[in-house]
Amino acid sequence: MEAFAFYLMAALATAAAVLVVTERQVFNAALYLAAVLALVAGLFGFLGADFLAAAQVLLYVGGILVLIVFAVMLSSVRDGRVRSQINAQWLPALAVSLAVAVAVVEAVRRSSFAAADVQAAPTTGALGMLLFNEMALPFEAVSLALLAALVGAVFFSRKERPDGAAGDAK
Amino acid sequence: MIGLAHFLVLGAVLFSIGIFGVLTRRNIIGILMSIEIMFNAVNLNLVAFNRYLYGGDLWGQGDAIFVITLAAGEAVVGLALVLAIYRNLKTVYVEKMDLLKG
Numbered sequence: 001m002e003a004f005a006f007y008l009m010a011a012l013a014t015a016a017a018v019l020v021v022t023e024r025q026v027f028n029a030a031l032y033l034a035a036v037l038a039l040v041a042g043l044f045g046f047l048g049a050d051f052l053a054a055a056q057v058l059l060y061v062g063g064i065l066v067l068i069v070f071a072v073m074l075s076s077v078r079d080g081r082v083r084s085q086i087n088a089q090w091l092p093a094l095a096v097s098l099a100v101a102v103a104v105v106e107a108v109r110r111s112s113f114a115a116a117d118v119q120a121a122p123t124t125g126a127l128g129m130l131l132f133n134e135m136a137l138p139f140e141a142v143s144l145a146l147l148a149a150l151v152g153a154v155f156f157s158r159k160e161r162p163d164g165a166a167g168d169a170k
Numbered sequence: 171m172i173g174l175a176h177f178l179v180l181g182a183v184l185f186s187i188g189i190f191g192v193l194t195r196r197n198i199i200g201i202l203m204s205i206e207i208m209f210n211a212v213n214l215n216l217v218a219f220n221r222y223l224y225g226g227d228l229w230g231q232g233d234a235i236f237v238i239t240l241a242a243g244e245a246v247v248g249l250a251l252v253l254a255i256y257r258n259l260k261t262v263y264v265e266k267m268d269l270l271k272g
Contacts, residue, residue: 068245093193152247157250
């Protein structure tokens with residue numbers, strides 16, 4: 001049962017990821033990306049990371065994906081329906097990605113991990129303690145990065161003023 | 171019995187699918203989506219290592235939270251740049267963004 005659940009989620013995630021990178025309609029690719037993100041959240045739950053599964057759904061599926069769909073709709077191109085979305089270098093790209101996959105799988109096959117089987121426990125409280133004690137410095141650094149991202153997004157997405165003072169010149 | 175190797179192989183497969191997408195997508199939003207797939211593969215590996223090798227600790231999951239947060243920041247800035255480029259060049263295809271070639 002456990003193995004069946006894993007293989008089902010893994011197969012669906014892989015198929016959806018392949019569709020994300022090959023689908024001609026960018027909007028449909030965004031919907032397949034939603035499937036990938038939700039399935040990864042399910043795999044987090046499978047691994048006992050309950051808080052992370054919830055954060056994945058809230059942040060990725062509820063946040064980043066909505067942003068991507070917004071960007072797709074705001075920059076919709078008329079001829080996207082007929083033209084291929086894959087450029088001419090797909091064969092070398094396929095070789096590179098296959099080489100990476102084969103190298104990592106071979107490295108995993110050759111290495112042995114001393115598995116410590118621990119019972120899964122609720123992680124939210126312990127994760128909060130970790131974030132605000134040992135990980136306090138990276139936590140603050142990430143807050144600064146988020147502030148910079150916020151300011152940067154506002155800067156890049158503001159409208160040009162008519163007197164041309166807003167920076168992004170035509 | 172599902173072990174660590176299963177998750178590492180799945181992470182490798184998802185990561186290489188993301189690499190393929192980054193290298194072949196013409197639409198810049200498609201490239202950003204492929205990058206998100208790669209982030210997810212990395213997060214899967216982090217959490218799997220955490221679960222199977224260091225079951226008592228949560229450092230892998232804490233790292234994954236930071237990766238998710240920075241991915242959100244990256245998506246915000248990246249999509250704002252995409253829309254700024256679209257306003258100026260009227261295209262989202264990367265081969266059309268050739269201003270530096272003159």
